[in-house]
Amino acid sequence: MTSPDASISRMIAISSGKGGVGKSTVASNIAVAMAEAGLAVGVVDADIYGPSIPGMLGIAGGKPSMTPEGKVIPAEAHGIKVISMAMLSDDDKPAILRGPMVTKYLQMFVRQVDWGALDVLLLDLPPGTGDIQLTLAQAFPLSGAVVVSTPQDVSLKIARRGLRMMEQVNVPILGVIENMSGFTCPSCGTVTHIFHQGGGETIAAELGVDFLGRIPLDPAVVDAGDDGAPLVRIAPSSPAAQAYRQIADRLAQSAEAVAGIVTPFAWTVTDGTGKPDPAASAPDGPPDRLAALDHDSVGLHLRWANGETQTLSDRDLRLACRCAKCRDEVTGAPLLDPATVPLDIRLTRIWSVGNYALGMAFTDGHDTGIYTFDHLQSMETAEFEDV
Numbered sequence: 487m488t489s490p491d492a493s494i495s496r497m498i499a500i501s502s503g504k505g506g507v508g509k510s511t512v513a514s515n516i517a518v519a520m521a522e523a524g525l526a527v528g529v530v531d532a533d534i535y536g537p538s539i540p541g542m543l544g545i546a547g548g549k550p551s552m553t554p555e556g557k558v559i560p561a562e563a564h565g566i567k568v569i570s571m572a573m574l575s576d577d578d579k580p581a582i583l584r585g586p587m588v589t590k591y592l593q594m595f596v597r598q599v600d601w602g603a604l605d606v607l608l609l610d611l612p613p614g615t616g617d618i619q620l621t622l623a624q625a626f627p628l629s630g631a632v633v634v635s636t637p638q639d640v641s642l643k644i645a646r647r648g649l650r651m652m653e654q655v656n657v658p659i660l661g662v663i664e665n666m667s668g669f670t671c672p673s674c675g676t677v678t679h680i681f682h683q684g685g686g687e688t689i690a691a692e693l694g695v696d697f698l699g700r701i702p703l704d705p706a707v708v709d710a711g712d713d714g715a716p717l718v719r720i721a722p723s724s725p726a727a728q729a730y731r732q733i734a735d736r737l738a739q740s741a742e743a744v745a746g747i748v749t750p751f752a753w754t755v756t757d758g759t760g761k762p763d764p765a766a767s768a769p770d771g772p773p774d775r776l777a778a779l780d781h782d783s784v785g786l787h788l789r790w791a792n793g794e795t796q797t798l799s800d801r802d803l804r805l806a807c808r809c810a811k812c813r814d815e816v817t818g819a820p821l822l823d824p825a826t827v828p829l830d831i832r833l834t835r836i837w838s839v840g841n842y843a844l845g846m847a848f849t850d851g852h853d854t855g856i857y858t859f860d861h862l863q864s865m866e867t868a869e870f871e872d873v
């Protein structure tokens with residue numbers, strides 16, 4: 487398994503229930519606003535149906551260059567680093583890519599790209615809440631996701647579907663952004679609400695997530711995008727640019743407040759390299775988020791975001807493996823004979839799998855087990871823990 491790039495602090499997905507709501511425009515303006523606020527920002531344009539971010543930022547198409555080590559060099563514009571499906575070679579036109587290929591390319595975009603140290607990596611997801619979006623959300627250790635909608639697009643149904651999709655893979659929704667909310671008069675700057683106002687706020691309230699803000703409908707946004715320069719750059723004092731900046735600030739803060747280990751890690755237990763930093767407990771956070779983990783001669787110590795702790799012995803973990811080699815996929819019957827598992831078996835490596843599971847390797851060479859947080863929490867704590 488490729489180990490994730492530990493130099494990216496947090497990844498945030500920008501999602502929308504449907505296309506054309508301004509998701510990519512929001513992503514590029516927010517990215518530039520975050521960079522202007524001093525953060526190191528990268529953007530992965532994962533919108534396979536219409537990769538538009540390079541155009542909006544004035545980045546020429548064509549294949550990206552490679553470092554001598556074989557890493558892809560991201561394009562740079564307006565202080566942010568960008569990699570896009572639009573940069574794939576002609577033979578790999580995004581439109582013909584299907585789910586597994588898309589995931590493969592995007593994992594490559596994140597892991598084999600010479601990002602350097604990043605504070606935030608924004609992932610512009612394709613619109614919708616289908617399989618491709620789910621696969622993408624699952625493929626990355628996302629700190630959270632943002633939903634962009636318009637006042638007309640007050641379909642709670644779509645927003646709920648998006649929320650449920652993210653919940654399945656343990657990705658918190660950091661908030662809702664309402665775009666094209668009211669019209670900014672080009673001559674006087676007054677914002678008139680053409681459509682009824684507050685749709686985004688209602689959705690946020692119904693879903694129990696934050697409302698991050700509203701961006702007015704402004705013809706200058708379209709011109710800016712067409713000219714390859716985001717509005718926050720060319721008209722920084724316009725109401726829309728101010729809205730982007732406020733949202734970028736809020737988002738940067740809410741992503742920081744997410745409980746649990748949100749940084750992808752690949753920890754070699756045997757020599758201690760790559761051990762994740764413990765995160766603060768957050769009693770209000772989702773209970774199935776991992777806040778800290780440690781390992782010693784007793785076993786693996788887990789602390790969850792709600793403060794609960796668990797100790798699981800290395801051998802119990804090996805015996806609990808649910809991979810296809812250890813458990814019949816159809817009947818669930820165990821295939822692993824406990825008698826073949828040495829009493830002194832030890833964990834050698836542990837790595838994060840998205841936000842919902844840990845991968846583990848053992849001294850018997852077995853490394854195909856994925857332990858979901860649910861599964862780990864259902865395991866009995868080692869009996870000798872209190873001894």
Ligand code: ADP
Binds near residue numbers: 502504509512702709
């Ligand atoms: P999506 O990524 O959701 O498909 P885009 O970001 O490509 O949507 O935006 C769709 C169109 O709407 C673009 O032409 C863009 O310039 C325009 N647009 C986006 N946000 C605004 C806004 N606040 N005011 C006016 N036009 C906007």
